[in-house]
Amino acid sequence: MPEGHTLHRLARDLDDAFGRSVVRVGSPQGRFAEQAARIDGRVLEEAEAWGKHLFLDLEGEQVVHVHLGLYGKFAVHTGVEEVLDPVGQVRMRLVRADGRAYADLRGATACELLTPEGRAAVVARQGPDPIRPDADPTPAWERIHRSRAPIGGLLMDQTVLAGVGNVYRAEILFRHRMHPLRPGRTLRSGQWQAMWDDLVELMATGVRVGRIETVRPEDQAAAKARARATRASDAGRGRRPSYNYVYRHHGEPCIICGSTIRTEELQGRNLFWCPRCQPVFRSRATA
DNA sequence: CTGTTATGTGCAG
């Protein structure tokens, strides 16, 4: 589930398991074998996340850059008795020198060796990351404030804001009663500030609990009721109940107003919104 | 078994 919270949690887990230790690096699948050989046996100094990017800083100015893409997985195994044989296509495997921890990377969009300069270049392309304590939302507001593009697109643009993916986008827009196609320049600064503050809190929760949770406490009962009803009437459709407001709930009733949740494609990604809770924006000039 | 879908990105045209 790779939105920003996944990468920050991974960085933490990898840092706990391998940080400041000698790591053996391999590529059972072979695609990363040459690079792995160059860093095998070095000390992993630190693991760090920036938006959806993960960096493993090794001694000797070597950086492993990982981006999970849509379906990449990085499975971290700690406190193990033995290191099991790799299953499936393992692009990169890390094994702690004492054999008590290992981690397997599969299906990543990016797994490459960078210099510190290359790492800095990737970071320079990222907008502020709501999960990072040093994040400054001002440059994101500057971009949004001056843009005719829909807020739904801007929230997913990693050069505007780093770490937000399709789930957080859909949910944050619902929580702020905002239509996804509303032009960025029509937002008031207070609305943006409220959304940013909310993202900081929601994404921190995501890192803590390891999944995206966006439903307010007072709406939990309604969310569970909808999940039960949907499962009953929709048996066989295979949708597992999830406690989101709108993400992947198209065709189901909104738990706040009962309207049917809608979906539509924007730039190749699915938008989800409630037509009543998130009305189309009308500027004063046209109202 | 097959087909579909996915929390993402970058490049070709």
Place this chain on the structure above:
DNA sequence: TGCACCTAACAGA
């Protein structure tokens, strides 16, 4: 805008 990337989970046959 469309597709390639390349993995896993799931529904249905």
